[in-house]
Amino acid sequence: MNREIAVVAFAQTDHRRTTDEFSEVEMLMPVLHQVLERTGLKTSDIGFTCSGSSDYLAGRAFSFTLALDGVGAWPPISESHVEMDGAWALYEAWVKLQTGDADTALVYAYGKSSPGSVRDVLTRQLDPYYVAPLWPDSVALAALQAQALIDAGATDEPALAAIGARSRTEAATNSHAQLRGSVPQGEYLVRPLRTGDCPPIGDGAAAVVLAAGERARDLCERPAWIRGIDHRIEAHGIGVRDLTDSPSTRLAAERAGAFERPVDTVELHAPFSSQEVILREVLELDDSVRVNPSGGAPAAHPVMAAGLIRIGEAAARIHRGESDRALAHATSGPCLQQNLVAVLEGDPR
């Protein structure tokens, strides 16, 4: 196995608090057009298409079927969909390219959190018999995790505040980010988390193109080669996990080869500042590594696309020559239950 596969193009929307004027497909289409334009490919040139989204955000069954219209899916295409963050759609596409059945893949993801209360919506992810009926929201669960870290002496509130501030300062140069520059740390949302520790609620979409071998070199001056990619899940019950650790991230990183050589850039999908503390620890990242130069999830968090954006941002830095070896991470589920790690490299310069 291990056919050489690279991210050859990435595009994303400007992420915004509300996009009432757009449907999902209208939000998505410019991104699809951009990512294809960057490679010169047409829809008909793409070997496999895969998307990630959630019916629950859209508030309706089979919501992704209409988004597919944005691809201009005629004549019929080879296509699949994961009800997960787009990072897992990228994983499915990567596997498909590994089989040799396709040489190129279009991956996209989108989510609009603005029509409802995303904190309430995400409670529907929880065990439907014992936990979901209590409606513990995503911020409250993250706050449990943050408090566990503080209790363990792994961080404190000023350190958490610094993470949020650093992310948004980095985002000052990211025109797509929702929160940029100096943002007040704000009041407590759920102790010990303040608004500045939590991701903004917003709408957005992203797309990447993958290509294998020589095809990647034809389509991109400096392809971002996926040297390894893996994902792992943990137990669902918050009470049976050590919330200060992330063994699934560690295992995925090992499998992806992340520890074989140092990386120079990291894009973490850590919506809450406290989660960055955990991920830095398990990924063995010190201060010499540039973490979330895009601003990361604290600066823009379109649910279902935020993980794919991490891979896209890491790849784009390699495309631009700003990184040689980057790690991208995506998460799903409450308190970092499920994690994906990809290691990307550019050709030597």
Added chain:
Amino acid sequence: MSKEPVAVVGVGQTKHVAARRDVSIAGLVREAARRALDDAELTWADIEAVVIGKAPDFFEGVMMPELYLADALGAVGKPMMRVHTAGSVGGSTALVAASLVAARVHGTVLTLAFEKQSESNAMWGLSLPIPFQQPLLAGAGGFFAPHVRAYMRRSGAPDTVGSLVAYKNRRNALKNPYAHLHEHDITLEKVQASPMLWDPIRYSETCPSSDGAVAMVLTDRVGAARAPRPAAWMHGGAMRSEPTLFAGKDSVSPRAGRDCAADVYRQAGIADPRREIDAVEMYVPFSWYEPMWLENLGFADEGEGWKLTESGVTELDGDLPVDMSGGVLSTNPIGASGMIRFAEAALQVRGLAGEHQVEGARRVLGHAYGGGSQFFSMWLVGAQPPTS
């Protein structure tokens, strides 16, 4: 580049019923998974990854249920993926799992699909109002009935063909202990006298709402060599999608279905499906879809599918049996229905289909579709490993 051959070495399903009030969602899926592992004589530790499918999340009211189900499916510490491609999802899920083996990313993978429809009301779950979109007209039957009408007009099929399919499939279901509907007193007259729901679709020509789950263990050549029972080998698999509604769409015989079948046949080296394929587990939620898909899948020329049905070719003892298990018409846990077709195809070539076994079935097609005849997924499995 060469792909690893993919073998089905374990199949498990629940007894499908209207409401499994005795188990949680986790209990339901674990039951099917456990049976698939038992069939393969493997343990949870032998499984490297889990690929799960269902559609849509609104039916049970659980968003991304794979998160909650990770523990029940022994997935903790492993990769777990969740596929959702509308009604074709069961097939797509199996194909994603098969790709993991074919790409040599994993050696042995558990794939599973389920629906616990008793947790909600499927008809209204599919009928949420969408601005500027054609409503589904109270469930799927309202959407598909006009397409059946169009088929009848185009093909000149007599209006008795639909009831023949329903009568056949419900009789086949009597031979399948896992099927939901076991109508021991079924007669053709009873089908034809059943109430008209969405003209021309009668009550007995529609699928039930079922609770159920199905699981398969997929493995590589090494895993197949260790398997205690015969394996089913994947010879071809494909997915195709096209929009639900657009000018020029042929809703009677969508191009996505034709292209998908052609891709599978190309991979499997099938030139004449009517002669080279022994049986078909076809996704037929409304009886008329049997003749329609017979044409779409290349088993009959355009306008000729109903003649195969009418002449008994698709009966269990016919020349091309269709829906030996009783099909979707007898069992419909929506998110699982596609994978049940794939799994039943595998059971047939393994010779393990029990009373509804087709004698000497060597190559069998499993077929699924979803959305407004928009998503298609299919695989062809054989009793022998693929040669190329």
